Amino acid sequence: MSEKAFQDYYPDLMSYCYGCGRLNEFGLQIKSYWDGEETVCEFQPRSYHIAVPGYVYGGLLASLIDCHGTGTAAAAAYRAANRPMDSEPPLRFLTASLHVDYVKPTPLGIPLEIRGKIQEVKGRKVVVVSRISALGEVTVRGEVIAVQVPEHMIGELVKNSRP
Amino acid sequence: MSEKAFQDYYPDLMSYCYGCGRLNEFGLQIKSYWDGEETVCEFQPRSYHIAVPGYVYGGLLASLIDCHGTGTAAAAAYRAANRPMDSEPPLRFLTASLHVDYVKPTPLGIPLEIRGKIQEVKGRKVVVVSRISALGEVTVRGEVIAVQVPEHMIGELVKNSRP
Numbered sequence: 001m002s003e004k005a006f007q008d009y010y011p012d013l014m015s016y017c018y019g020c021g022r023l024n025e026f027g028l029q030i031k032s033y034w035d036g037e038e039t040v041c042e043f044q045p046r047s048y049h050i051a052v053p054g055y056v057y058g059g060l061l062a063s064l065i066d067c068h069g070t071g072t073a074a075a076a077a078y079r080a081a082n083r084p085m086d087s088e089p090p091l092r093f094l095t096a097s098l099h100v101d102y103v104k105p106t107p108l109g110i111p112l113e114i115r116g117k118i119q120e121v122k123g124r125k126v127v128v129v130s131r132i133s134a135l136g137e138v139t140v141r142g143e144v145i146a147v148q149v150p151e152h153m154i155g156e157l158v159k160n161s162r163p
Numbered sequence: 164m165s166e167k168a169f170q171d172y173y174p175d176l177m178s179y180c181y182g183c184g185r186l187n188e189f190g191l192q193i194k195s196y197w198d199g200e201e202t203v204c205e206f207q208p209r210s211y212h213i214a215v216p217g218y219v220y221g222g223l224l225a226s227l228i229d230c231h232g233t234g235t236a237a238a239a240a241y242r243a244a245n246r247p248m249d250s251e252p253p254l255r256f257l258t259a260s261l262h263v264d265y266v267k268p269t270p271l272g273i274p275l276e277i278r279g280k281i282q283e284v285k286g287r288k289v290v291v292v293s294r295i296s297a298l299g300e301v302t303v304r305g306e307v308i309a310v311q312v313p314e315h316m317i318g319e320l321v322k323n324s325r326p
Contacts, residue, residue, distance in 0.1 A: 016213045018220040026211040048189040050179045051257070052312075057181040058258045059229050063222025094214070094268075095221045100261045149215075156217075 005031035006039075006071040009085040014092050014149075019067035030064065032071040032116070039072040039116040045108060056106040061140050064114050065130050066098050069144025072116040073126035077148065080121050093126060093146035106132065106139040124148040168194035169202075169234040172248040177255050177312075182230035193227065195234040195279070202235040202279040208271060219269040224303050227277050228293050229261050232307025235279040236289035240311065243284050256289060256309035269295065269302040287311035 007020045007030065018027040032041040041064070049060045073093040078085045106112065113133045120127040125147050132140035170183045170193065181190040195204040204227070212223045236256040241248045269275065276296045283290040288310050295303035 014215055016216055018212050018214070019222050021213070024211060024213060026209075027213075046189075048187060049181050050184070050187060050190075051181070052177055052316075053179055057226075058261065059182050059222065059226025062225040062229065062261055062263075063220075066222045066225065095265055097265065098221065098225055098261075098263045100225075102258055102260065105257075153215075 004085075005033055006075045006085065007031055007067075009090075010074075010092065011090045014090070017067065019063045020071060028060075028063065028067070030067050030071075030114075032068050032075070032114075034075065035115075037117070039068065039075060041068045041071075041114040041116075042111050043114065044111040047108070050108065051105070054108055056108050056112070058100070058102055061102070061106060061132060062098060062100045062142070064112070064132060065100055065140065065142030066095055066144060068114045068116050068130055069098075069128040069142070070095055070146045072118065072128045072130075073144070073146035076118045076121055076126055076128075089151075092149045094149055096125075096145045096147045098142070098144055100140060100142040102140055104137075104139050107134050110134060119143075167248075168196055169238045169248065170194055170230075172253075173237075173255065174253045177253070180230065182226045183234060191223075191226065191230070193230050193234075193277075195231050195238070195277075197238065198278075200280070202231065202238060204231045204234075204277040204279075205274050206277065207274040210271070213271065214268070217268075217271055219271050219275070221263070221265055224265070224269060224295055225261060225263045225305070227275070227295060228263055228303065228305030229258055229307060231277045231279050231293055232261075232291040232305070233258055233309050235281065235291045235293075236307070236309035239281045239284055239289050239291075252314075255312045257312055258307055259288075259310045260308045261305070263303060263305040265303055267300075267302050270297050273297060282306075287313075 015021040116130040178184040279293040
């Protein structure tokens with residue numbers, strides 16, 4: 001694994017995401033890393049992330065698939081361009097679509113492993129498939145179609161983020 | 164609209180869901196109602212439910228599609244059986260799969276409307292398609308395949324929920 005998480009390279013302005021922004025103090029702050037050709041993230045749901053007692057809330061699992069997917073997409077784009085993740089201009093991705101299959105109930109109270117694979121990099125689009133495991137058993141499979149944030153939107157963000 | 168939300172009929176044991184459980188004090192506690200043949204839910208994301216500044220986090224939008232979908236599935240099952248929602252035994256649904264298309268960015272800071280339509284009721288499976296609108300404009304479309312919680316799982320829940 002690399003030492004610094006993908007999300008720690010995001011520019012400040014794009015680090016308020018509830019799922020993965022290091023500057024969102026109320027958020028999940030997930031951290032994703034390369035592990036060979038795959039990407040990996042470990043996350044322990046909080047005690048209140050309940051679906052039914054004893055099992056993890058599906059919307060949280062969808063959020064993990066989502067943010068690990070966009071983080072993986074960004075890392076893949078840098079790797080495809082043979083660029084380090086701290087080089088300019090920043091490459092950031094948003095989710096165009098998200099699909100999640102709940103294969104079996106995910107037990108609450110233990111760390112989960114989210115593993116992503118890059119299925120396709122085509123122009124500004126990256127497709128990432130991920131799986132979530134609990135105690136080595138896959139409980140969720142998901143796919144994210146991520147698209148690179150257009151330059152003009154980054155401009156609008158700067159405008160919106162002014163207090 | 165009916166006066167009492169679908170979620171307010173859920174048995175206590177199944178009311179700890181982070182998205183829709185009335186007994187989860189840290190959760191979103193969404194409320195869904197009939198509106199003719201459609202179902203509707205209004206929800207205002209919190210200030211920290213950020214994707215990028217000014218816009219709503221996709222994982223939260225997925226959660227709204229998810230819980231409004233399972234709530235709609237339950238309501239549809241009672242309606243199909245011509246039973247009131249407070250009759251026994253309780254009919255509750257879990258999500259087998261979730262699909263979300265982010266049509267355009269969803270502005271943060273205003274109430275959102277989630278509207279669901281029942282696409283299919285087949286045995287223990289209900290398919291619900293939903294759309295999320297901000298200021299009358301659809302920003303998200305989603306689909307939930309919901310399956311009725313099997314009796315044996317309700318038994319396990321009772322066991323798990325004991326302190």
